[in-house]
Amino acid sequence: LGRVESYIHAKLKREKLHFVLLDPDDVDPETAGKIARMSEEIGVDAIMIGGSTGAEGDVLDGVVRAIRESSNLPTILFPGSHGGISRYADAIFFMSLLNSTNPFFITGSQALGAFTVKRYGIEPIPMAYLIIEPGETVGWVGDAKPIPRHKPKIAAAYALAGQYLGMRFVYLEAGSGAPQPVPPEMISLVRKVIDVPLIVGGGIRTEKQARAAVEAGADIIVTGTAIEKADSLESAREKLEELNRGIKG
Ligand code: 1GP
Numbered sequence: 001l002g003r004v005e006s007y008i009h010a011k012l013k014r015e016k017l018h019f020v021l022l023d024p025d026d027v028d029p030e031t032a033g034k035i036a037r038m039s040e041e042i043g044v045d046a047i048m049i050g051g052s053t054g055a056e057g058d059v060l061d062g063v064v065r066a067i068r069e070s071s072n073l074p075t076i077l078f079p080g081s082h083g084g085i086s087r088y089a090d091a092i093f094f095m096s097l098l099n100s101t102n103p104f105f106i107t108g109s110q111a112l113g114a115f116t117v118k119r120y121g122i123e124p125i126p127m128a129y130l131i132i133e134p135g136e137t138v139g140w141v142g143d144a145k146p147i148p149r150h151k152p153k154i155a156a157a158y159a160l161a162g163q164y165l166g167m168r169f170v171y172l173e174a175g176s177g178a179p180q181p182v183p184p185e186m187i188s189l190v191r192k193v194i195d196v197p198l199i200v201g202g203g204i205r206t207e208k209q210a211r212a213a214v215e216a217g218a219d220i221i222v223t224g225t226a227i228e229k230a231d232s233l234e235s236a237r238e239k240l241e242e243l244n245r246g247i248k249g
Contacts, residue, residue: 002091002123002124002125003074003090003091003123004046004074004091004125005091005123005125008046008197008220009197011045012219016219016220016247016249017045017221017247018045018223018244018248019044019046019047019076019220019223020035020036020044020046020048020222020227020240021049021176021201021222021223021224022036022049022063023050023051023176023224024049024050024054024055024060024063025054025055025059027063027228029062029063029066031233032063033067033069033070034233035227035228035233036067036070036071036073038236038240039071039073039240040071040073042237042241042244043244043248044073044244045073046074046076047073047074047076048076048077048078049063049064049067049076049077049078050077050079050080050084051080051084052137052142052176053137055079055080055083055084056083056084061087064088074091075088075089075090075091076090076092077089077091077093077122078093078095079092079093079113080141081104081105081109081112081113082113085113085116085122089122090122090123091124091125092117092122092123092125093125093129094110094117094124094126094127095126095127096110096127096128096129097129097131097142097144098129098162099130099144099146100143100145101144101145102143104143105143125169126166126167126168126169127167127168127169127171128161128162128163128171129171130147130155130158130162130170130172130173131173131175132146132147132149132173132182132202133147133148133149133174134146134174134175134178134179135174135178136175136176136178136202137175137176137177138173138176139175149180149186152183152186152188152189152190153189155172155186155189155190156190156192159172159190159194159198162194163194163196168196169197169198170190170194170196170197171198171199171200172186172187172190172198172199172200172218173201174201175203176201176224176225177202178203180203181200181202181203181204181212182203184212184213184215185216187213187216187218188216188217190217191216192217197220198218199219199220199221200220200222201223202222204222204243205225205226206226210223210243210246210247211246211247211249214246214247221243221247223243226239226243227240
């Protein structure tokens with residue numbers, strides 16, 4: 001295993017993890033750097049960088065570099081396509097949107113990006129990515145057939161298929177800014193069925209929601225909007241602390 005993946009596994013032996021997602025289309029490099037530094041001080045475990053629209057090229061590179069300059073947390077790309085690769089990141093979730101109806105998001109974009117990942121020496125971390133209703137922007141852009149919220153068994157079947165295909169993480173995604181996070185019943189069934197670490201994100205805005213996801217069996221919680229949309233850095237800090245409490249207990 002690579003350096004970042006080993007770090008994640010070592011930490012998971014002791015605690016549940018909190019990854020903060022920054023979308024370069026929504027935050028400027030300076031703010032991203034400040035949020036990354038705060039995140040490290042508070043005890044967040046990694047910074048994910050990516051988004052469905054506009055998180056590419058110089059805009060992406062600028063944000064990744066600012067994060068690296070301001071914190072020692074691992075930087076993990078969370079790409080919407082092969083456009084979401086930056087040479088400055090430590091690792092990339094090399095992900096397949098398993099419930100897309102469009103092969104581009106299952107294997108096509110991955111093939112287009114593979115040589116770039118190799119050339120830049122970015123650590124690839126294979127991950128099964130599943131969109132749960134409502135799916136928000138990523139569901140629409142990714143041509144997903146979102147898994148119904150009341151059908152945990154479908155999510156579990158896809159998650160197990162992902163594991164059997166060799167993916168080392170499973171991500172249940174309600175979509176950034178979703179009005180409700182992934183239902184706890186779905187998280188717990190998926191957790192029961194798979195052996196690899198389970199990542200959950202989308203619509204987690206409060207300590208209570210973060211704790212409910214962890215108690216249901218999530219290993220890693222991703223939060224983005226709640227922190228990005230805070231009206232000041234001070235309130236972003238409070239929100240980070242609140243969410244971190246929910247996750248770490
Ligand atoms: C989105 O799961 C992540 O890809 C985080 O979602 O922005 O709603 O926290 P939020």
